[in-house]
Amino acid sequence: LNYIHADLVISSWFGPDTHLDRARLTNLMIKSSLTNSRLKWTVYYEREMHQNPSSDEIKRHLDYLKKWFAWRNTWAHINGKPVIFVYN
Numbered sequence: 012l013n014y015i016h017a018d019l020v021i022s023s024w025f026g027p028d029t030h031l032d033r034a035r036l037t038n039l040m041i042k043s044s045l046t047n048s049r050l051k052w053t054v055y056y057e058r059e060m061h062q063n064p065s066s067d068e069i070k071r072h073l074d075y076l077k078k079w080f081a082w083r084n085t086w087a088h089i090n091g092k093p094v095i096f097v098y099n
Contacts, residue, residue, distance in 0.1 A: 017050060019087055021096055024054035027075045040085040051087035051094075052080075059098040 022039070024032060036052065043050045054076065058064050064072070073095070080086055081093035088094060 019094075020050055020052050021055050022052065023057050026056075026058050026072055033079055036080055040080070040083050043085045044083075048085075050085070052083075052085055053087040053094045053096065054080075055096040055098065057098045 020039075022036060024036075026032075036054070040052050042048075043052065056072065058068075058072070076095065077093065081088075081095075086093055
């Protein structure tokens with residue numbers, strides 16, 4: 012993706028353990044890191060599209076993102092805070 016001069020990649024995400032989320036996202040971020048890419052990754056949280064998750068469920072999902080992805084240097088941050096897009 013470096014050839015398109017992109018700085019940010021947004022991946023659809025429906026929640027933990029969906030669409031091989033850990034394997035897929037981790038692999039993409041590792042590949043970006045190994046190639047010294049400037050790309051940053053984040054997710055588009057799509058659970059809101061078809062469901063109305065409770066605040067507890069949303070918190071669990073945000074905690075999950077923090078535990079598995081948001082700490083990586085290839086995750087997008089603004090002012091030190093992880094970037095996450097939410098379907099609305």
